[in-house]
Amino acid sequence: MSHVLLVDDEVALRESLTYTLQKEGFTVTTAHDGQSAIKQFHKQVPDIILLDIMLPEIDGMEICWRIxxxxxxxxxxLTAKDQDIDKVRGLEAGADDYVTKPFNTRELMARIKAVLRRHNDSKAGNGKASSN
Structure with a gap:
């Protein structure tokens, strides 16, 4: 069972996404601001982080850089910032994927599972080497 750290300041989104993630078999820890996110990360390192950019205290870009x-x-x-430059900045900050709000929940779940699969394959040394 994978552990997700969900960081978003919108209560309704945190609650609905927590419910969905738990139904999909994930353990979920939430944080509502940047400071709480950093504390939660150090308390129990998650398997994946879902991170909003526009957060009180410390914004998501800074959290990403720090981690x-x-x-x-x-x-x-996981953010409402949908301009190309925002997406580029997020990926350059170290994000593995960038999903804009509003989002399709099934697509988000597929993206989370794909990112985890690639990460776990990489950790296990199962990267597919090309044989030319």
Whole structure:
């Protein structure tokens, strides 16, 4: 069972996404601001982080930079910022994927599972090498 750290300041989104993730078999820890996210991360390192950009205290980009300084835990940005430059900045900050709000829940679940699968394959050394 994978552990998700869900970081978003919107209560309704946190609650509905927590419900959906739990139905999909994930354990979920939530944080409502950047400071809480950092504390939760250090308390129990998750298998994946779903991270909003526009957060109180410390924004999602800064959280991503800080975590990338010492960890390769998968990060999926989940945000209303949908301009190309925002997507590029998120990916350059170290996010593994970038999903804009509003989102299709089934697509988000598929993306989360795909990111985890790639990360786990990479950790296990199962990367597919091309044989030319």
């Amino acid at each position: 990338r300084a010492f960890s390769n835990v998968p990060i999926v940005m």
